[in-house]
Amino acid sequence: MLGKDLIQEIDFGALYREQCRRSSFGARTSADWDRRAERRSRGEGDRDYDRALLARLDLTGARTALDIGCGTGNLAIPLAKVLRKVHALDFSPEMLRYLEINRKRAGVDNVVVHRLAWTDSWKGVPAADVVICSRALGVEDLRGALEKMHRKAKVRCYATLHAGGSYLGEDVLALLDRNMEPRPDYVYAVNVLYQMGVKARVDFLRSRGGLGYASAEDFVGAVRWRVGALSRKEEARLRKFYRALPREADGRRRYRHDFEWALLAWEKGPR
Ligand SMILES: C[S@@+](CC[C@H](N)C(=O)[O-])C[C@H]1O[C@@H](n2cnc3c(N)ncnc32)[C@H](O)[C@@H]1O
Numbered sequence: 001m002l003g004k005d006l007i008q009e010i011d012f013g014a015l016y017r018e019q020c021r022r023s024s025f026g027a028r029t030s031a032d033w034d035r036r037a038e039r040r041s042r043g044e045g046d047r048d049y050d051r052a053l054l055a056r057l058d059l060t061g062a063r064t065a066l067d068i069g070c071g072t073g074n075l076a077i078p079l080a081k082v083l084r085k086v087h088a089l090d091f092s093p094e095m096l097r098y099l100e101i102n103r104k105r106a107g108v109d110n111v112v113v114h115r116l117a118w119t120d121s122w123k124g125v126p127a128a129d130v131v132i133c134s135r136a137l138g139v140e141d142l143r144g145a146l147e148k149m150h151r152k153a154k155v156r157c158y159a160t161l162h163a164g165g166s167y168l169g170e171d172v173l174a175l176l177d178r179n180m181e182p183r184p185d186y187v188y189a190v191n192v193l194y195q196m197g198v199k200a201r202v203d204f205l206r207s208r209g210g211l212g213y214a215s216a217e218d219f220v221g222a223v224r225w226r227v228g229a230l231s232r233k234e235e236a237r238l239r240k241f242y243r244a245l246p247r248e249a250d251g252r253r254r255y256r257h258d259f260e261w262a263l264l265a266w267e268k269g270p271r
Helices: 012-022 030-041 047-056 076-080 093-106 142-152 187-195 216-227 232-243
Strands: 064-068 085-090 111-115 128-134 153-162 201-213 253-267
Touching: 012 142, 012 187, 030 093, 030 216, 047 076, 047 153, 047 201, 047 253, 064 076, 076 085, 076 093, 076 111, 085 093, 093 111, 128 142, 142 153, 142 187, 187 253, 201 216, 216 232, 216 253, 232 253
Parallel strands: 064 085, 064 128, 085 111, 128 153
Antiparallel strands: 153 253, 201 253
């Protein structure tokens, strides 16, 4: 008989929670995400990411999808064009308001919206062939969330998580007078899945993210959104940095930096 592997004794869920607690990048509420909705819907950010992720989804045998943390519909709407039905779940009312605008504009009528948080009961959310959670696993209970995804899937799951643990580029991090502690990155999820008996495939996507900012205040506010209160010195440096950014045709200055995302994929299989 084969003995127990030591890795099974490590509580990756607890390690993940501890790293979340230490991280300089705090948890976001639905009100925080509401404030991001207009910008995301405007198509700022990284459309290259959407294209890269959609190209990697295997929809063989799939007629339905559940998109968790769907935001303004940047993935749910293109998926609705090729599937019979897409269930789009998010806890931010503003994200869902923009999803509705974008859905109508795209002329699709097969997206069912669920305004729910990860921690709510998902009793009313039907199982779907493919379950996707793209960049929306900002949860405290990682194992609980991955199990919830797995339970809702009939065929396969996809989750993208940050690789590297910083949502700001090195150039901006260097302007902050603090030791920045990373967010827990994807490797916790790989291990939690392993302990659930799920063998996830891991692939990587790179995107060049970045939003446009109408003013230095706007830019400083976005950094504050990520890391919390800033000192006067940090704010002054960030304003100076902002003024050196290139101005685009719409008058905004755009801060761009590279992101690396881990794409975890797994088949439902018998459990
Ligand atoms: C970074 S955006 C990702 C949007 C889209 N999936 C994408 O990859 O472009 C994160 C989304 O997850 C949602 N979200 C974050 N935490 C959540 C939670 N606890 N429950 C439900 N939705 C959540 C936010 O409202 C936001 O729309």
